[in-house]
Amino acid sequence: MTIELGPLGAYLTAAEATAADAVALEEAGYGAIWLAASPAADLLAAERLLDATGRIVVGTSVLNVWQTDAGTVADSYHRIAGKHPGRLLVGIGAGHREVDAGYASPLAKTAGYLDTLTAAGVPADRVLLAALGPRMLRLAAERAAGTLTLQVTPEHTRRAREALGPGKLVVPGHGVLLDTDVDRARETGRAGVRPILGIANYASNLRRIGYTDEDLTDPFSDRLIDALVLHGDEDAVVAGVRAELAAGANQVGLHALGADPIATLRAIGRAERG
Secondary structure (H helix, E strand, O other), X not given: OOOOOOOEEXXXXXXXXOHHHHHHHHHOOOOEEEEEOOOOOOOHHHHXXXXXXXOOEEEEOOEEOXXXXXXXXXXXXXXXXXXXXXXXXXEEEOOOOOOOOOOOOHHHHHHHHHHHHHHOOOOHHHEXXXXXXXXXXXXXXXXXXXXXXXXXXXXHHHHHHHHHOOOOEEEEEEEXXXXXXXXXXXXXXXXXXXXXXXXXXXXXXXXXXXXXXXXXXXXXXXXXXXXXXXXXXXXXXXXXXXXXXXXXXXOEEEEEXXXXXXXXXXXXXXXXXX
């Protein structure tokens, strides 16, 4: 099944996303909503948003394979896909050693999770993997529709595209902030990414694509913050999105920082459409 997502997706926290948010983003031209913070295996958060809208795709970004039962996820997928064919994507990820009890052999754990989904009839072309390193990217190329990535840059997107080939989805995620005061925007961006940059998987991946210990030592370099959090006016943010698309992304998932995330996302959507 061909998946046409459009250039813009929006990250919303599963526990906080409302039907009104989904309608507003659909009207603003967004192609997908990505439910963050490991939604529950019943996928009710996704179902609620799909029930409220008519076109937008909803995906999980991502279901933690240590915390969500694969059999329950498969049952939930079939329940929802029956009502909303072609509009649900299941993003899964292996979590992080720092926060997941029992974390070990993430590649094997993810492959086993995929085995369960496949045996339960969940199509591979509806599943995405959170894949940063070469081995997980290879698994995404072989057994999934593509990859979801966070805290990356166009250089990582280029490498992911090379690893996956032309027929797979590559969906990088970025923080975005509408603030033309550069110093203030960088400080907001630092606060937004600080918890994530303390996780070894993300830091290792950034080193792999050229960032140094100096970049990754708190308070983090300006060049790193500028790459991870797109900021400035609407046109500046759209330019960052287009750099990702040019590097091989199918869509860029935006996580809006600031007091009114939906207003920020709507303004960027208007600017992207020109």
